Amino acid sequence: MSERYKGSILIVEDDLEQIRLYAQVLSAYRLTHVSSGTAALQALDERRPDLVILDHVLACGELGLAFLPKLKAVAAHVPVIVISGTLDIAGQIQALQGPGSASYVITKPVDIETLERTVATALNECGLPEAVQTLRSLERAELIEEGDRERLFTERLARQIELLRRLRGAAKKPNLSELAGEFNVDRKTIRRDLRDLIQRGQLDPALGAGEQDEV
Secondary structure (H helix, E strand, O other): OOOOOOOEEEEEOOOHHHHHHHHHHOOOOEEEEEOOHHHHHHHHHHOOOOEEEEEOEOHHHOEHHHHHHHHHHHOOOOOEEEEEOOOOHHHHHHHHOOOOOOOEEEEOOOOHHHHHHHHHHHHHHOOHHHHHHHHHHHHHHOOOOOOOHHHHHHHHHHHHHHHHHHHOOOOOOOOHHHHHHHHOOOHHHHHHHHHHHHHOOOOOHHHOOOOOOOO
């Protein structure tokens, strides 16, 4: 990527005016646009975004709410914000309840400040961060001790999430020694975490290639 982005967002929307609004308000993010739920599923097969913005009434007569469980089945860790001007209260509740649900519902016309705030919250607190909280709760219930292999996976995931929060949009390579000391791991572990994030398409490859100790 030649530009620095705060995260990647897949926008599922067929209204050109709405798309222009997203392009303007969310210019700090790397945006990908499709107009239908079918195209969204194909896009998720090719690359996992950090967030999905899903309209309800889509091209080809498709409905976002019908595709929501399918999108979550493909990428359960990716938070979804449903945006609609046609869903009634019952439909909004349906979108937020049960397995395969959305993290938030925003009604049209979209308030810009609400959109900006909800996107930032979904990126920082939903999806993988929620998964880490669930895993830690299960570990406590199962009395899994620190150092066990099960717990090591959770801590690695939590560390990667924190690294992602710090490095999204960064213009300089991270200080490996500083991060290693802060997380109480070796530099090799931090380097591996960065490579994992890059492989998942969540981090700019420039931040991992030829990592240096200087900031």
